[in-house]
Amino acid sequence: MRRRLPLALCFIAGIFTAVQYFIPHAAVQDFQEQLLGWLMTLLAFAFLLGTVSLIRLHWHKIRNRADDRGYSFVALAGLTTMIGLGLFHPAHHSPDSPFNVMFQNVQVPIEATMFSLLAFYVASAAFRAFRARTLEATLLLVAACVVMLGRVPLGELIHEQIPIATRWILEVPNLASKRGVMIGVGLGMMATSLKIILGIERAWMGGTD
Amino acid sequence: MTLFWTTIGAILTLSIYSFLYKDNPFYKFAEHLVVGVSAGYYLVIYYWNYIDPNVVTPVFLLRVGADRIPLLGMDWWMALIPGILGLLLYMRFFPKVAWVGRWPLGIYVGGYAGLGLSPIMQARVITQLGANALPLAGVEDPFAAMTNLVLGISIFAVMTYLFVAKRSMGAGNKLVRAGVIVLAAVIGYVGYLALSLLSNAGVVSLTNILLVVGLLGTLSYFFFSMKHKGLLGGLARVGIVFLMVGFGASFGYTVMSRISLLIGRVGFLLHDWLHLID
Numbered sequence: 358m359r360r361r362l363p364l365a366l367c368f369i370a371g372i373f374t375a376v377q378y379f380i381p382h383a384a385v386q387d388f389q390e391q392l393l394g395w396l397m398t399l400l401a402f403a404f405l406l407g408t409v410s411l412i413r414l415h416w417h418k419i420r421n422r423a424d425d426r427g428y429s430f431v432a433l434a435g436l437t438t439m440i441g442l443g444l445f446h447p448a449h450h451s452p453d454s455p456f457n458v459m460f461q462n463v464q465v466p467i468e469a470t471m472f473s474l475l476a477f478y479v480a481s482a483a484f485r486a487f488r489a490r491t492l493e494a495t496l497l498l499v500a501a502c503v504v505m506l507g508r509v510p511l512g513e514l515i516h517e518q519i520p521i522a523t524r525w526i527l528e529v530p531n532l533a534s535k536r537g538v539m540i541g542v543g544l545g546m547m548a549t550s551l552k553i554i555l556g557i558e559r560a561w562m563g564g565t566d
Numbered sequence: 567m568t569l570f571w572t573t574i575g576a577i578l579t580l581s582i583y584s585f586l587y588k589d590n591p592f593y594k595f596a597e598h599l600v601v602g603v604s605a606g607y608y609l610v611i612y613y614w615n616y617i618d619p620n621v622v623t624p625v626f627l628l629r630v631g632a633d634r635i636p637l638l639g640m641d642w643w644m645a646l647i648p649g650i651l652g653l654l655l656y657m658r659f660f661p662k663v664a665w666v667g668r669w670p671l672g673i674y675v676g677g678y679a680g681l682g683l684s685p686i687m688q689a690r691v692i693t694q695l696g697a698n699a700l701p702l703a704g705v706e707d708p709f710a711a712m713t714n715l716v717l718g719i720s721i722f723a724v725m726t727y728l729f730v731a732k733r734s735m736g737a738g739n740k741l742v743r744a745g746v747i748v749l750a751a752v753i754g755y756v757g758y759l760a761l762s763l764l765s766n767a768g769v770v771s772l773t774n775i776l777l778v779v780g781l782l783g784t785l786s787y788f789f790f791s792m793k794h795k796g797l798l799g800g801l802a803r804v805g806i807v808f809l810m811v812g813f814g815a816s817f818g819y820t821v822m823s824r825i826s827l828l829i830g831r832v833g834f835l836l837h838d839w840l841h842l843i844d
Binding site: 358363365366370374394397398402407428432434438449458498502526534536541543562 | 571572574575576578579582583585586594595596597598599600601602603604605606607608609610611612613614615616617620621644647648649651652653655656658659665668669670671672673674675676677678679680681682683684686687689690691694695697698773776777778779780781783784785787788805806807808809810811812813814815816817818819820821822824825827828830831834
């Protein structure tokens, strides 16, 4: 019951969802559609589980009077406000609802700014790490510089061929290597999926009991 | 109202940028706020998109006076299944029965593993291989078509040499020798096409050859079942060259996308908030 039943359920669900592509019978396809709805619902419950863990974490900080508990209040306030506005506000589906206004004016700016912050750190890390010591490192450096220059008007001002070279790098050597990596990743994903379905890979079950 | 929310957005933007100086209370405030707000946002989205239509509405609303749910054509109690399975996930908070949480997890993990098998094979392997099966010259030309056929056979022979013959038959075998001859012919053909670079067809051919060689090289680099020496070692070396150029291009592309975001945020501050620029 503790280990065999989850493995059996995993096997049955995996085999069914893998094989249903080849059985176009209405009964199978209907059940597949229903199962897909169940899986998505499970995903939603799993996300809720993560949120419960987040609440527990911050609640413990507040209860134990941790030094940075003020920030836990902020996180919980943001969470409860969004849940309140999203679940209980009568006009939560409207684009102008307080729920969407909060999303557009709090979450979107902070996320965009955080990603833009990476520009500084990536440039700083590259400045320290990029050294043309070997042929491979030189290739990486040259390709990065050409692509960066080719994506801005300055590149064309320096030389009219730079944007063309950028396009060529992206469409030929970059594409060839990306395809190789993508095929490798695809084969790896398939192998891992099969290992999970057949019960060889059991890390998802967690502990040992 | 717009000015109020724009000011809130600007203050939060500046709070995040204050991290460039050092970690500080403004940054921590914005960081914790976005954690709470985004968790709440996605929770609400998941609830309305999945939990409500699949569990709450069928069980608590449609069951009154209706035996079947018209939308899915199933009995109302069927909607209890994902609800109960979802609640079983929470058993992990009770150590004595935490193992019950593996049942829904098994269905979820197995279901998605099986669901992905065919699409992954189709999108990530077959489509990519198909897109890379390129003509080395225009196929309307009979000579070129013949050349393509010869080249296809040649590549197959080289692959045979690489992955099968050399290991099982030894380097002196006739098939292995034939593989070497064919490989030399392929290299000669590539050289011939390189000479015809001046024409447009030559450029297309060389591009296609580079794509095929780059893919073979990259795959060879990640092929760890044989030692990387000899021809395989050479191909793997070619693969490293392509990979490095690819990584450099990806790096440059990522940096420029981040710079673009940075320009967007500065534009927001100077245009939308302060109205300093048009």
